[in-house]
Amino acid sequence: MNKIPESILLREPISKGVDRTWEIYKIHFQGKTKFQDMLIADTAHGVTLFCNNERQSSELSQLAYHEGQVMPALLSMPTLPKTALVIGSSEGVAVKILQDAGVEHVTHVDIDEECMVACGEFLPYGYTSEEIIKYTSAGSDDALKIIFADGKEYIRSLLDKTTRYDLIVMDIPDEGPETESLYNEPFWHEVKSLLTPSGAFITQAGNSSLWRYKTLKKSYDRMKKVFHHVTYFEVDEQDWVWLVGHVGDVELSIEQMQTKLIESKYNPQHIDAVSLSRSVIAPKVIRTPC
Incomplete structure (x- = not known):
């Protein structure tokens, strides 16, 4: 090149x-x-x-994005997850936020080792090069383990095993020809089968603006078919929306989520009690049936 x-x-x-x-x-x-x-x-x-x-x-917007990548799940789950699986997210910021919030064990799976290594060397945020080496050689009982593999194949490799996660995070590009198999109902059913009874799955799902909302709406409607209930979350300071699919039937109120925010070990810079109350309301174009 x-x-x-x-x-x-x-x-x-x-x-x-x-x-x-x-x-x-x-x-x-x-x-x-x-x-x-x-x-x-x-x-x-x-x-x-x-x-x-x-x-x-x-540098300008990465923290707003990555707080959106994990905090909606942490705030809408009944209890803080102890275990998490992160798919994608080469920079490593999402993993660091999960750790700062108190998640005890994180497995980070990314398909592109070269990309992650370059991020560790040249980005002023996320993993350092030394951390990537350390966590790649970590054992399964360590607080963090990095695995270079196809996330979808890794999920499928666990389907006949007993491994379960409290939280699964998917941080990959928007739905398109190369990623559509990671946004469909069959795959999300596989993801759901790897969650604990009160577990959750969060994914970046697109943009709510009128000229981009169609893939987001499709994801929102699909996720409601797969999970017991879905939490919509949009952070004002950046471009993306996240959807949280919950396995269990405990649906927290906005007031309960605000309390969890106050009690969180990680203090987000781009989410507070006021913004949270509007972040969980999907715009009309998403809520309106096709």
Whole structure:
């Protein structure tokens, strides 16, 4: 892959016929892994990770995104999970938040070792290179274990075993041709079978804006068919929505979630009691039947 000139304007697809343009100031890393094209560069949002020309995270917004990736589940579950499985999330920020919140054992599965290693070396957030080496060699009883594998295949490898998780987190790109098999009902039924009786599954599920909401609505409707109930969660400071599928029948009120927020060992910077009360209300376009 040829080196990108320092003055390039990178075009990121947003929706059909709509792009977002990023000015690249300085390139820290560029390469093609077995699975994707990678670019880590300085932008107006600080050090920014792009995969296949799509912004994955940046210094400016990464914490808002990753708090959204895990906190909605932690706040809407009846009790704090002791075990968690994280699929994707190469940067490692979501894992660190789970640990800070008090989750005792986390298994982190990511398909792209080269991507994770580059993130550890060049991103100023998430795992360090030393942590990646340490946690990759950790044992199953350690607080954190990194495994380089296909997340879907890893899930399926556990279906005939007794392993169960209190929480499963899926942090992968938006639904599209390459990821649609990770957003369908059959796969989510497999995920559900690996959860404990009061467990939960959280996934990034798209964007609620009128020009992008269709995949989110499909995911919302599908998840309601698979899980006992679904918690919708949208963080104002960034682009994405998360859906939490709950196995058990305990559905917490907003007041109960606000209490859990106050009691949380991890104090989020982008979620408070006021924003939480509106974050869990899906917009009309999502709630309206097709």
